[in-house]
Amino acid sequence: MDATTPGPLSTDALPVLQPLAAAPPGELYLPCDPDRALWGRLPTRRTAPVLVVRSGQVVTVDTVSHEGVLPDQGRDPLAYFASHGVPADAVLTDAVGVAARTPHDGPGPHVVTGPVAVEGAEPGDVLRVDVLDLAPRVPYGVVSNRHGRGALPGEYPEGWAADPGHQPWFNPGGNVSVFTRVEARAGGLVGVMPGPVPARFPLRLFLGLMGVARDTDDVVDSVPPTDAGGNLDVRDVGVGASLYLPVRVPGALFFTGDPHLSQGDGEVALTAMEGSLRARLRLTVVRPGDGAPRLTAYQPFAETPEHWIPIGLSDQGGSGAPEERDLDVAMRQAVRHALAFLTQERGMPGPVAYAYLSAATDFAVSQVVDRTTGVHARIRKADFDL
Incomplete structure (x- = not known):
């Protein structure tokens, strides 16, 4: 679809959920x-x-x-x-x-x-x-990229401002906002990027x-x-x-x-x-220690049916100051919290837990754009079901 002349949006794949008039009974x-x-x-x-x-x-x-x-x-x-x-x-x-x-x-x-x-x-x-x-x-x-923000501040969106071909994605405020539709596919709902190159993602x-x-x-x-x-x-x-x-x-x-x-x-x-x-x-x-991991006394922690997820932040206090945005700091915090979880909750000796994290655990960058950066670990629960 031509990004400059969007056609009418279909709501067939996904109904619009306006605010409820009242809470359902008992909820x-x-x-x-x-x-x-x-x-x-x-x-x-x-x-x-x-x-x-x-x-x-x-x-x-x-x-x-x-x-x-x-x-x-x-x-x-x-x-x-x-x-x-x-x-x-x-x-x-x-x-x-x-x-x-x-x-x-x-x-x-x-x-x-x-x-x-x-x-x-x-x-x-x-x-x-x-x-x-x-x-x-x-x-x-909507996916947006604003001046002075994102992983490449000072490069984009500034680098596209003079290109007429990129103007459809600039909003009146001078930032880039890419409107993205939702479609129903055989495997479920997907986002559909606009423009000449088809790109769909779950x-x-x-x-x-x-x-x-x-x-x-x-x-x-x-x-x-x-x-x-x-x-x-x-x-x-x-x-x-x-x-x-x-x-x-x-x-x-x-x-x-x-x-x-x-x-x-x-x-x-x-x-x-x-x-x-x-x-x-x-x-x-x-x-x-009773319904929640011990480290949650001072630190957010997540879990899914498949993973335990210790979270590391570059600045626990959220000041977002330039010196507190170091992704290495967030990584070290995530490793410390993963170690604390394995030793305190699973009873692993520290040297073994550290070796396990290196051999078997993925550390993912949560985000690099919120001033305070984040890294989280994905510790597989299945590894402990032997």
């Missing part, structure tokens, strides 16, 4: 309306919860992607997506509401749903977040941003991940995965956002294929 539902969303900042210890749940309860949470909502795209989702062939009824009403009414009063770009207080959660506890289901809310997403849904409030009154930027979670961008944390977060404040004050339809390890351009998701999450309070 909890958290919409992402302007009164229950933050924009660009994360909850802190004094942020009032928008929902209170019991430990172990399941809540359906709507998330809204920041792409198509941001000021450099016009802060008008109806107009922005119409320019890509999206009819008005396929634009989320809560995205329109956020753009019009939610203050963009934080330094980051993300639209954040929450926070949710979990009864009984206290500092020293761990919040276990089980991802039970994720559903795309729209049949499209969707892999996950929430890039899940965390708990930090114990501070300072404004917390939504971009850098920290030891309380946040913008971890670990693509493995999809359906069937669990994320463990160290509780810092009473009630934990869980939040989520930055929904992704697909992301490669590294997220090198700046964003993933960003697209709004509806999530079903179980929030449970557990203890380090």
Whole structure:
């Protein structure tokens, strides 16, 4: 398809999930309306919860992607997506509401749903977040590359600005945003890149941003991940995965956002294929060493049915300062946390655990674009089922 003249978007492959009018009977539902969303900042210890749940309860949470909502795209989702062939009824009403009414009063770009207080959660506890289901809310997403950001800041998008052939992908704000449609194929849903060269890739849904409030009154930027979670961008944390977060404040004050339809390890351009998701999450309070690995007392940790996933960050405090962006630091932290897990939880002697990690464990770059960089390990559970 010619990127300059997009045809009308079909919603046959994927229905649009507008906000629910009410929670289904016996269930909890958290919409992402302007009164229950933050924009660009994360909850802190004094942020009032928008929902209170019991430990172990399941809540359906709507998330809204920041792409198509941001000021450099016009802060008008109806107009922005119409320019890509999206009819008005396929634009989320809560995205329109956020753009019009939610203050963009934080330094980051993300639209954040929450926070949710979990009864009984206290500092020293761990919040276990089980991802039970994720559903795309729209049949499209956006991948962006902005000036001064991404893996090649100063090179791109600046290097394309003078080429007329690249202008269709520049938005009025001067940054590159590539609108990407979703299609149904025999193997499932795929993202379809625009332009003259066909490129299709399977969707892999996950929430890039899940965390708990930090114990501070300072404004917390939504971009850098920290030891309380946040913008971890670990693509493995999809359906069937669990994320463990160290509780810092009473009630934990869980939040989520930055929904992704697909992301490669590294997220090198700046964003993933960003697209709004509806999530079903179980929030449970557990203890380090009793329902959660011991290292979760101070560090996020994930697991899937196949892997244990220790996470390393280049800056635990999330300052994102230039000296804290070193990918080598994130790698060393991931190795330390993997060692701690194997020795503390599996009982492996340190020298053997270190040798095992070198022989059998993959370390992946979570992302290099969130100022604080991330590396995570994938330790195969099957290796310990002998």
